[in-house]
Amino acid sequence: MGERLETRRAKQALAVLLVSALAGAVLNACGGSSSGPPQLAFFVAIQPGGTIEATAERCTKEADGKYTIKPELLPNDASQAREQLVRRLGAKDSSIDIIGLDVILTSEFANAGWIAPWTGKEKEEASKDVFPSVLKTASFEGELYASPFNTNTQLLWYRKDLVPKPPETWDQMREVAEKLPEAGKIQVQAERYEGYTVWVNALIESAGTSILSGPEEVELEQVPTEEALEVIGRLAHSSAASPNLPTSNEDTARLAFEAGEAAFMTNYTFAFASAKENAPEINEQMGAAPFPKVNSNPAKPPLGGFNLAVSAYSEHQQQAFEAALCLSGEKSELTAVELDGLPPSHENLYTSKTVKKAYPGFAAVVREEVEAAGPRPVTPAYQDVTSAIQRALHPPESIPAENVEGKYDELKSDLEGAVKREGLL
C-alpha cells in the first residue's frame, strides 16, 4: 500500500512538473507579442570585438521602449552562417527579424522572397552617403533590399623592413618574394571555401573581365581570364607559396604574417589591429598598399561586408526596419571600426577621427579600395556559381603555371551549368 502511495505521489509530482514546463513554454512563446515591447531577433555573424552586442544595446536604448534587439550570433564563416539562415527562412520561420546579410547573399534572398524591400523614407535614409559600389551589393533588380552596415576590402599588407617599395602586380610581388632570403612567402586565401572565390573573382575582375555578365550569362573573356588563372598557377608552383596554400584562409594568413613568415599578405583590414595586439614588432613594420594588379588594367579589390535586411516573415517588420536603420547607422559604423576594425560603408566617415585612428596612415587607401572594388557575381544562383568556381579551381596547384587553356575551358563549362543550376555540385 505504502509503495503504491509513493508511486502515485511520484506521478503527481511528474504531472505538475510537465504542466509547469508546458505552461512556461507557452508563456515564453507568447511573451513577445502579448506583453511589453516586441523583441527583435538580430541574426548576424559574430564579431570578436563586440560590435554587435554594443550596437544592439545602444539601439535598444535609443528605441526607448518601442522594441528591444536581441543579437543571435552566427558563425564567422560566410557559408556556415548562410546555412543557418536559409534553413530557417526556407521554412518561413518568423523568429528572425533582422538579418546581417553577407553582401553576396542579397540576390538569392531577395529572389526567394525571404527579405522585404526598402521603400520611401527608410530607403532614402539607408542609402544616404553610402558608396555606390556598396549600395549595388544591397540591391536586386533595381530595388534596395538592405541597409549597408560595414563594408570590407582587402589590401596588400607588406613588410616595410624587407620590401622598400610595395609591388604593383602579382608577378612583381612573386619575383620579389622568391628572392627574399627569409620570410619569402605570400599569404592569400585558397582553402576550398568562399574566401577562394573572393580571391579568384578579384583576379578575374582585375584582369579586365567578369565572371558573369548577367544572372544567367557567363562572361569570362578568354585572354584576361587566362591571365588571372596564370597568377594563381604561377604562385602555387613557386617557392613564394606557403606550404599550407590549399588550406589557407584569412586567419592562417594573418597568423603566418604575425609569425614573421611572410613578407606579403592580401587580407582584410582586421589584420592590422590583430597584428597590433599579437605581434607589435611586426605591426610596426606593416605597410598597407593597394591590392596588386594582374596586368595593365586597374586592380579591382574584393568587396565584403554586411548589409542589414528585414525578414519577410518577421511579425514586427515596421520596428525591424527602424531598428535596422539604427544598427546600420553612422554611429554603429563608428563602433564597428573602433571595436573590430571594420570599414564604414558611408563615404563621409573616412575623415572622422575614429576611422583615422583605426587605420593610421591608410584610411585613404581603404576608401579608394572600396570605391574601386570588383564585387562578386550577382545572381540568385550564387551558391551554385561559387561552388562551381571552387570545384573547378581547387586546389590551386591544379592550375598550371602556363597553358591554362584546359582549366579555362573547365571553369567556363562548369559555370555555364551552374548559372542554370544544373547537375551535381
Added chain:
Amino acid sequence: MEASAQRAETPAAQPGKASSRTKSERKLAWMLCAPAVIVMLAVTAYPILYAFVLSLQKLDLRFPEQTEFIGLANYGTVLSAELWWLDVWNTFVIMVISVAIELVLGMLIALVMHRAIFGRGTVRTTVLIPYGIITVVAAFAWQFAFASESGFVDNLPLIADEKNWFGGHISSLAVIIMAEIWKTTPFMALLLLAGLVTIPDELYEAARVDGASAWQRFVKITLPLMKPAILVAVLFRTLEASRVFDSIFIMTRGAQNTESVSILGFNQLINRLNLGLGSAVSVLIFVGVVLIAFVFIKGFGVKVEEGRPGG
C-alpha cells in the same frame, strides 16, 4: 510456476485450443508492438517516402515558383554525374579500409578485455572512451592535431615539419580514416566481446588437452563460434561507415576529393537548397544501405538476432 506448467501441457493434448491461444497471443504480440511500429512509421517510413516524392520534382527552395514534377530526371542527373561516382568510390574506400582495420583492432581489444585478469572494469571503461566522445568533437580534435598551423603531429620525429595533411588527397583521406577507426573501434570491440563471452571455456580446455596451440584454438574454436557476432559487428559498422559525414565535414568539407556521398547530399540539400536533386542523392544512399544489408543478411547469412550481445 502455474503458467509454465499449463503451457507445457497444452500443445500435444488439445490442438484446437492451442490454435486459438496462438491466435490470441499473436494478437497480443501485435498490440504490444503497435506503439513501436507506429512510431517507426512516423519517424522513418514517412520521411523516406516524402524524400522519394521530393526526388521526383524539380524543387529548389530559392526558386519556389519553378517547382514541377519531372519523374526520374533527377536520378538520371545524379547517376550520370562523374561527381556521384567519384564520391561513391571515396565512400567505398573509407568504408572498406576503416572497417577492415577496425575488425582486426577490435578483435585484439576484445580478446584483451575478455582475458584481462585484473582491472577488468577499468580496461573496459577506458577502451570505450573514444566511442563516448561526440563525433564532431573528435573530428575537431583530429583536425587540430594535424593542422599545419596548430597541430602537434608535424612536430613529431620522422614527420616532415611542414607537411600539410589536409593539402593532399591521400593524406587527408588517411587522417579521416584514422579518426574513424579511433572513434569506432571500441564499438566493434564491444560487439565482438559479446560474442566472445558466449564461447564455453570447456572447449578451450579440451583443445588444450589435445595439444592445440593458441593460434589453432583461435582459428578452430574462437572464429567459427564467433561468426555470427563478427558478421553482425561488420554489418553494423559497414552501414555506419557508408554514411560517413561528420569527420569529413569538419576536417576538409570535401576538399581534396575527400567527399563522401553523404556530403554530396548535404551540399545539394542544405547548401544549394535543391531539394529535388538532394533527395535523389539521399534516396540513392538509402538504396545503397539496403543493398549492403541485403548482401550481408542473404549472402553471408547474418542472423541479427543471434549475433546480438548476449544472444
